[in-house]
Amino acid sequence: MKKIVVLATGGTIAGSSTSSLSGKYESGKIDINDILDSFDEIKDIAKVCGIDICNIGSQNMNENIWLELVRKCNELLSSNEVDAIVITHGTDTLEESAYFLNLTIKSHKPVVMSAAMRSHNSLSSDGAMNLYNAISVAAADESAGMGVLVVINDEIHLAREVSKMDTIALNAFSSPNCGKCGIVHYGKVKFYTKSLRQHTLQSKFNPDILPRVDILYDYAGAKIETLYKSNAIKGIVCAALGNGNLSPQMLKFLKSARDNEVVVVISSRVNGGVINGSELDFAELGFIASDSLNPQKSRVLLMLSLSSKEDIEKIRDNFDIY
Incomplete structure (x- = not known):
């Protein structure tokens, strides 16, 4: 089985609310391993472990965390013990983080980002399925060399193209110029296109600081x-x-x-x-x-x-x- 590390940064997918019917919640309150332990279905896909990078709402994402995150990704991906990485993230700045990683990660191994529009304990939360699908995409052989991918609401998007287009809807993300590059339905992955722009191993960027x-x-x-x-x-x-x-x-x-x-x-x-x-x-x-x-x-x-x-x-x- 593939060995996948889930790097968590917080966000709604790790958010907690006092009521399952409230849109008010605190981001990044739940440890990633507690989330992974909450459903057994991923054990049939891959060997998965989690690491908390930070526990923030993505409105608090910044360049220093980006640099820490890419260093950790490159360290893990250089190991024969890691086949792919999944990153959980808040939705508000996910597209920026995804594009930054798309240009700075130096590996052909799959890197998949995912998120949720409803908190972990919200009624009909989308987080568990999004994470299950993200791990499924990361485990798929076809994901190698695709650059950083974003998986949410049963869709697979290229990091360069995807944007958050709605404030609260479950289908908040789309790729307005090129469309999604694939779909993932209950873990079944299908790709239809890939990026023609340079990324990951083709990219020349290796920043220590960001002006x-x-x-x-x-x-x-x-x-x-x-x-x-x-x-x-x-x-x-x-x-x-x-x-x-x-x-x-x-x-x-x-x-x-x-x-x-x-x-x-x-x-x-x-x-x-x-x-x-x-x-x-x-x-x-x-x-x-x-x-x-x-x-x-x-x-x-x-x-x-x-x-x-x-x-x-x-x-x-x-x-x-x-």
Whole structure:
């Protein structure tokens, strides 16, 4: 049987509520091994053990935990005693963590992330089935070399493509540009597509620290001329309007930031689509188009690019490669 380690970071899947009919709960209250011991079905899939990395709501996720998590993943995956990893995570920032790991884990072995929209003791909680399916996907031979996968609500998604699209629904996650890459129904795994973008062993990123990159949200009548005087900011991602359009004050501010050698990436506040900036000359402005990456994932890639001390043209290429 495959040997799988479950790394837990907390989240709703480990959350506890005082009532099975209450949406109010505390994230990360239940130890991962207690969760694994609560159902025997996984013993038929693989030999599974759990390690708690942290017990937080994913709104408290940060770059230091990312770096700790990737170090632990690479350590475990380099061992012949580990065949795959499953990571439990809160839903709010799962897509960012998944994309970060997709670009920094150095192994072809399966890495699968999962979560829940209802707490562990909620009526009709989705956590146990999501975890069962995630372990099933991690145990599947076909999952090797796929990069980091996200399994939730019977669907398998690529880390680069998946986003949380609903605040409370069980089907909160989707991949708006490419769709899911597979399905898993009661542990039965089927894949239909894979990523053409580089990841894991193909990725060059191996960060020790992550420089500060902030996200600015554009809107009608934006007024931001007094913001961001800190020299600590190395990059800015703009959640721009539509296909990379910018309000007058935002455009003025981003030009100023670029003049001060801050790297500027233009994404969109729209949930899907590709940025090509048809109304602005990004090359002339010195901006970088995010391709189809949303703002939060653009921030991840920009941080990793800056950590490698790459010039702006190489960073621009990264958004076509990854």
